[in-house]
Amino acid sequence: MLYLSIAALAAVLLLFVWIGLRSRGQEALDDFVTARNSQSSWAIGLSFLASGMGGWILFAPPEVGVLVGPLGLAGYAVGAALPFLVFALCGPAIRRRLPEGRSIGEFAQHCYGLGVRRWVGLISLLYMACFLIAELTAIGAITSMLSDINGNLVVVGVALTTLIYTAWGGLRASMTTDRWQGWLLIALLLLVGGVAMTRLPSIKADAVLPSIPASAAFGVALTLIIAVTAANLFHQGYWQRLWAARDESALGRGAVIGGVATVLVVAAVGGLGILTLMSGADVGSPPIPFFAMLHDAPGWLSLPALLLAITLVASSVDTLQNAIVSLAVTEKQGLSLSAARWFTLLLMIPVVILALQGNSVLRLFLIADLLCATAVVPVLLGLWSRMTPAAAILGGLAGLVGALLPGWITTGSLYQGLLIASFPNAIPTLGPFIGALLTSTLVSIICALLLPARRPQTAH
Structure with a gap:
C-alpha cells in the first residue's frame, strides 16, 4: 500500500506539471503575471474555486461545524465566497479605471499614491506568505495521518512540482491546472464523503445538532465573515484573475460561479463534520471530524482522501506562488521575465523551511x-x-x-x-x-x- 500511495501521489503531481507546462503563454512579463483578457467565465469560476480551496477546508469548516454548529459553518461558507461577489460588483469599475493594471498595489497607487501602495503590498504579502506556509504545513500533517509516507517528502514534492509549472508558465499555467484541479477535487470529495458516510454509525432519532448559544454562534459567524472576506480581498491571486477575465461579463459570471461553488464545497465538508459528530463517532480533541469520519471507512479510501488533499493544496500553492511573484514584479519596475522566474524559485526556499517545522500558523x-x-x-x-x-x-x-x-x-x-x-x-x-x-x-x-x-x- 505504501508504494501504491507513493506512485499515485507522484502520478497526480506529474499530471499537474504536464498540464501546466503545456499551457505556457507568451514570453512576456505582462502575460506571465496577468494572462490579460484571455479567460472565459467558466475558467474564471473554476479558478476562483480551486485557488481559494486548500488543505484548510479539511480542518477548519468541520471543526467550526462541530464546535459552533450550522450557523458558524454558514458564516465560514459565506466569508469564503463573499470576496468573489465583491469582485463581481467592483471588478468592472476597477478594470475600467486601470485597464492595464496588474496588482492590488497598482490600484492603491492609482487611487492614493506610492505610500499607500507600499502598505497595501506589505499586507498582501504577509497574508499570502502565511497562507502558503499553512498549506504546505497542512499537507505534511495530512500525509502523516493518512499514510506511512514521510510528510516532509510530500511538502517538498508539492512545492517543487508546482514551482516547475508556475515558474515556467506563470498565471496561464496556474489557471489551466486550476480547471482540472477544480473538477478533480469535486469528484474526489463526492467519492470520499459518500463512501465514508455509509460506514458511520446510524444517527439516532434523538441526536441533536451541535450548537452553542445563538448569540455566541452569531458572533463567531460574523467574525469569520469579516476575517475571511477582508483577508481574501488582499489575495493578489484573486486580483490577477480580475484582469485575466476575457471581459467584464466573464469576470462577473465567473465570480458568481466561483462563489456558489465555494459555498457548496465549504458547506458540504463542514456538514460531513457535523454528521460525523451526530453519529456518535469520536472526533478527537481538538476535533478533526473529517479524518475521524475515515476511521471506520474502508482502508482503500485513505488513498483517494490523500489525493484530495494533494489536489486541494496544489491548487492553492501554485496560485500563491504566482501571486507573490506578481506582486513583487509589479513593485519592482524593470524586472525581467527571467528574474521573475528566479524570484519564484528563491521565494520557496524559506517557505519550505518554515513549513517543515510543522508549527501552527493559525495565530x-x-x-x-x-x-x-x-x-x-x-x-x-x-x-x-x-x-x-x-x-x-x-x-x-x-x-x-x-x-x-x-x-x-x-x-x-x-x-x-x-x-x-x-x-x-x-x-x-x-x-x-x-x-x-x-x-x-x-x-x-x-x-x-x-x-x-x-x-x-x-x-x-
Missing part, C-alpha cells in the same frame, strides 16, 4: 486577517471620487487603533487590548475585527467629506 493567520480588516474599506473606497490619500491613510491608522479598542475598553489596559488583538489562544474573537472595520470606515468617510477632494497623478 499568524488571524493577525494577518486583522491587518487586512484595518485597510480593506479605505482601499476599496478608492473607487469613490471624494476619497483622498489622507483620508485613506487616516482610515487605515484608525483601523489599527480600532482593533485595540474593544480589549482596551473592556480591561482598561492598552497592553491587554494589544494582547487580545493578537489572539493569544488562536481563537477568532469578534471585538478586534468589528473595531477595525467600523473605525476605519467611519474615519475614512468623515475625512473624505471634510478634506478637499484631490487625487494624485501617479504612474503605474
